[in-house]
Structures are given as structure tokens and as C-alpha cells.
Amino acid sequence: MASIRRLKKDVDYLTFAVIADCMNYNSSVGKSEPEVVNIVKKMVEYRNETRSKISARKSFNDKKEARSYYKGISIDLLKTVDGEFTRLSELVKQNA
16 A cells, blocks of 8 residues: 555545546636536545545554555545546537
């Protein structure tokens, strides 16, 4: 498992990638789509919640328990980001 610091950087990088794509889409369309704005809001909330989960100083009984906790966060991050990219892709296809 990578370090906690690296996991936080991954959270920031991936959530900001979704947000940047949303902003690029809105600027290319020339108006602010409400559904795209909702994706941005959801990603900001998700980022804050996930960073709080990572930063919470939980006490674990052993390294396996800590590793599985952070791995779960990592897997959830990838699923959420992939879902939001898919949602944005569907919006782009609809409006193309």
C-alpha cells in the first residue's frame, strides 16, 4: 500500500480531473449545464469527505486492518470517479 500522503494526493488529482473536465465542457458549450454543476458539487463534497476519512486518526489493531481500510477508500475513490466520468460522458453524448 502506498502512503497516506500519496492516497490524499490521488484523491485530489482524480477529483480535480473530473471537475476540470466538467469546467471544460461548460466552457465549450458556453453555458452552465445544471447536471454538470451537480457533478462538480458532488465531487467537491466527495473529496472533502474522503480526505476526512483518510485524516481521521483511527486506531487499528494491526497493519492488515489499516491496509484494508485504506484499500477500501482507494477502491471507492476509483469507482466514484469512474462513475462521474461516465455520467459526464453521457451528458456530452446527449448534447452532441
